[in-house]
Amino acid sequence: MLIHYDNNLRSWYTTTSINRWLGLHQTLLSAALVGAVALMVALSDSTLFGAVAITYAFTTSAMLNALIRTFAEVEQMMNAVERVREYSEIASERQEGEPLRDPHPAVRFVNLGLRYPEASQWALHKVNFELAPGEKIGVCGRTGAGKSSLLGALQAMYPASQGEIYYGEQPLSTLAPEAVRALFDTVSQTPLTFFGTLRANLAPLDQQHDLSPGGTDPQPDRLGDGDAQRNDERLTEALQRVGLGERCAGRLDEDLDRLQLSAGETQLLVIARILLSHRPLIVLDEATSDLSHSGMREMADLLYRYRPDASYLVIAHHLEPLLSLDKVVVMEAGTVVEQGSPVGLLANPGSRFHQLFARQVNRQIDQIA
Numbered sequence: 001m002l003i004h005y006d007n008n009l010r011s012w013y014t015t016t017s018i019n020r021w022l023g024l025h026q027t028l029l030s031a032a033l034v035g036a037v038a039l040m041v042a043l044s045d046s047t048l049f050g051a052v053a054i055t056y057a058f059t060t061s062a063m064l065n066a067l068i069r070t071f072a073e074v075e076q077m078m079n080a081v082e083r084v085r086e087y088s089e090i091a092s093e094r095q096e097g098e099p100l101r102d103p104h105p106a107v108r109f110v111n112l113g114l115r116y117p118e119a120s121q122w123a124l125h126k127v128n129f130e131l132a133p134g135e136k137i138g139v140c141g142r143t144g145a146g147k148s149s150l151l152g153a154l155q156a157m158y159p160a161s162q163g164e165i166y167y168g169e170q171p172l173s174t175l176a177p178e179a180v181r182a183l184f185d186t187v188s189q190t191p192l193t194f195f196g197t198l199r200a201n202l203a204p205l206d207q208q209h210d211l212s213p214g215g216t217d218p219q220p221d222r223l224g225d226g227d228a229q230r231n232d233e234r235l236t237e238a239l240q241r242v243g244l245g246e247r248c249a250g251r252l253d254e255d256l257d258r259l260q261l262s263a264g265e266t267q268l269l270v271i272a273r274i275l276l277s278h279r280p281l282i283v284l285d286e287a288t289s290d291l292s293h294s295g296m297r298e299m300a301d302l303l304y305r306y307r308p309d310a311s312y313l314v315i316a317h318h319l320e321p322l323l324s325l326d327k328v329v330v331m332e333a334g335t336v337v338e339q340g341s342p343v344g345l346l347a348n349p350g351s352r353f354h355q356l357f358a359r360q361v362n363r364q365i366d367q368i369a
């Protein structure tokens with residue numbers, strides 16, 4: 001935050017210095033003009049002509065000042081035009097594609113490779129694994145290993161440079177990106193909230209939800225007027241389940257800004273939103289990084305308890321919460337170097353997962369000692 005403030009001050013200081021420099025030179029120019037005219041008047045013998053000349057000299061220097069300032073302002077405003085032009089020239093993404101045939105498909109990564117535009121290295125290379133319906137897979141690896149890139153490719157944010165991702169039997173490259181994204185509930189490192197009320201943030205699509213454990217209503221109905229009270233109860237229940245019940249009691253129609261939620265509380269709000277949703281694939285990318293370790297566990301357990309049918313892809317730097325999952329995938333330099341049952345891999349001292357885990361535990365011991 002302070003860095004941004006510093007940068008802002010630095011650019012403000014430069015602009016002010018330029019303005020002062022310009023002001024000084026304009027004043028000098030005006031003084032020289034008026035001085036030259038006054039000298040000419042002193043040398044001539046017409047008083048009337050002298051008075052008119054000096055008046056015009058003052059007006060001309062004021063006009064000169066205004067002209068220079070206007071030029072400078074137009075120059076500044078053209079920056080905005082340049083920016084709009086740059087955005088308008090960005091190619092828009094593919095809109096068309098087939099609809100999804102399977103409402104809850106298995107996801108298969110087949111030799112997936114991803115290279116960002118203008119990057120010299122592969123962010124992902126020969127990634128192969130499968131996420132079956134209802135399966136919970138943890139993805140781990142050091143920073144820069146390609147975990148977030150994997151999610152980007154999965155949600156059709158970047159087209160695969162090599163290989164393919166299959167949703168059921170359909171390759172992602174033939175599917176409509178919107179249809180693919182509609183399969184996902186995502187909690188990322190920076191939780192997404194919207195301008196508007198708490199209610200709009202909890203149920204952005206204004207749908208009716210079944211909050212019972214394991215409730216799977218695949219096609220939520222739109223809300224009727226008579227259901228409003230029942231719906232309020234469901235939203236409140238979701239808030240209570242994530243521990244925001246008291247904090248947000250009776251404030252469903254208040255603007256989110258006024259609630260002033262902390263970073264951790266915002267993540268809880270996003271988890272409450274997911275408890276109310278019915279999308280079949282849930283992605284957690286360092287989802288609970290703003291919560292304490294016990295808070296992380298509780299939130300993950302809540303999701304697994306109330307959304308048991310969903311398939312999960314969980315990215316976590318902290319490895320202990322991955323032990324309860326069905327499988328872990330270990331990534332290194334953009335590729336999958338190991339996959340299997342987390343408990344099984346942990347029991348094998350030669351495995352990468354065991355080594356990552358041991359390094360993490362040792363670091364914790366060092367911090368405490």
Ligand SMILES: Nc1ncnc2c1ncn2[C@@H]1O[C@H](COP(=O)(O)OP(=O)(O)OP(=O)(O)O)[C@@H](O)[C@H]1O
Nearest residue numbers: 116117119123141142143144145146147148149150
């Ligand atoms: N938008 C981008 N453009 C170019 N290169 C990128 C971009 N995003 C990521 N990369 C590069 O791709 C590689 C993988 O990055 P990625 O963000 O997927 O790693 P990660 O495993 O999620 O790391 P972290 O644990 O720090 O979140 C890195 O080398 C990174 O520099």
Ligand SMILES: [Mg+2]
Nearest residue numbers: 147148149285
């Ligand atoms: Mg990441």
